[in-house]
Amino acid sequence: MAEKRAKVRLHVAAALGEAQSVPLSRDQAHYLFSVMRLGPGDRVALFNGHDGEWQAEVIEAGKRAGVLRCLSQSAPQMNPPDLWLLFAPIKKARTDFIVEKAAEMGVARILPVQTRHTNSERIRLDRLQAHAVEAAEQCGGTYVPPVLPMRPLERVLDEWPADRRLMFCDETLVGATARLKAAQAGAWAVLIGPEGGFSDGERARLRSMEQAVAVSLGPRILRADTAAVAALTMWQLTLGDWA
Numbered sequence: 045m046a047e048k049r050a051k052v053r054l055h056v057a058a059a060l061g062e063a064q065s066v067p068l069s070r071d072q073a074h075y076l077f078s079v080m081r082l083g084p085g086d087r088v089a090l091f092n093g094h095d096g097e098w099q100a101e102v103i104e105a106g107k108r109a110g111v112l113r114c115l116s117q118s119a120p121q122m123n124p125p126d127l128w129l130l131f132a133p134i135k136k137a138r139t140d141f142i143v144e145k146a147a148e149m150g151v152a153r154i155l156p157v158q159t160r161h162t163n164s165e166r167i168r169l170d171r172l173q174a175h176a177v178e179a180a181e182q183c184g185g186t187y188v189p190p191v192l193p194m195r196p197l198e199r200v201l202d203e204w205p206a207d208r209r210l211m212f213c214d215e216t217l218v219g220a221t222a223r224l225k226a227a228q229a230g231a232w233a234v235l236i237g238p239e240g241g242f243s244d245g246e247r248a249r250l251r252s253m254e255q256a257v258a259v260s261l262g263p264r265i266l267r268a269d270t271a272a273v274a275a276l277t278m279w280q281l282t283l284g285d286w287a
């Protein structure tokens with residue numbers, strides 16, 4: 045008889061392993077039992093960001109709480125390449141989009157940065173992190189990139205690791221050949237500017253960094269959210285796990 049397959053994937057905080065029980069939060073219990081209408085005996089696929097994906101069975105289903113039990117591992121842990129995404133937050137819905145797409149496309153962490161022309165002063169970190177979790181739940185991923193608190197780009201560059209290269213998407217190179225030239229694998233980051241673009245000072249600073257590689261994204265100026273997806277595609281195809 046075919047095994048009952050889980051219809052729902054859920055990110056949890058608990059450790060996952062053979063016969064491990066997993067307590068549910070109030071929100072998770074509400075989602076599984078009231079929204080998805082699961083009950084005792086039903087299957088759920090679980091991941092926590094480091095133990096791979098596990099099939100679990102509902103043991104207790106309450107309105108505000110519940111318990112699952114792990115049965116067997118259904119996928120090994122898959123971590124993304126060592127790639128960070130740095131971007132300047134834009135309008136709320138477009139910022140959400142960038143975080144969601146970055147989580148789907150495979151980045152190790154997400155760093156919102158404040159640039160001279162950044163439109164958005166604040167971000168809701170919990171909301172952005174929730175978008176990354178949801179994206180991983182939906183795309184079958186087992187890793188959730190942490191979203192770090194927003195910091196000024198200058199500070200981030202002051203502390204930039206010597207061994208991490210930076211693919212700097214420079215809108216003034218519009219029309220140049222879109223290629224990561226003579227690039228090497230290893231630790232990388234992609235940097236996308238705000239709707240207003242980088243300031244001359246920022247561009248000069250980035251150009252002077254040994255780790256930075258200025259890159260064109262083709263003959264059209266892209267909106268920041270499009271640019272993020274295009275840049276991650278280019279990096280993944282050239283140096284990442286699509287290569």
Ligand code: SAH
Pocket residue numbers: 212213214215216217218219235236237238239240241242259260261262263264265266267268271
């Ligand atoms: N207002 C700016 C465009 C900013 S686009 C102008 O008119 O020049 C937002 C960000 O997307 C840029 O800072 C850059 O990082 C990236 N970007 C968009 N199109 C690009 C292109 N053709 N080449 C390189 N980077 C690009």
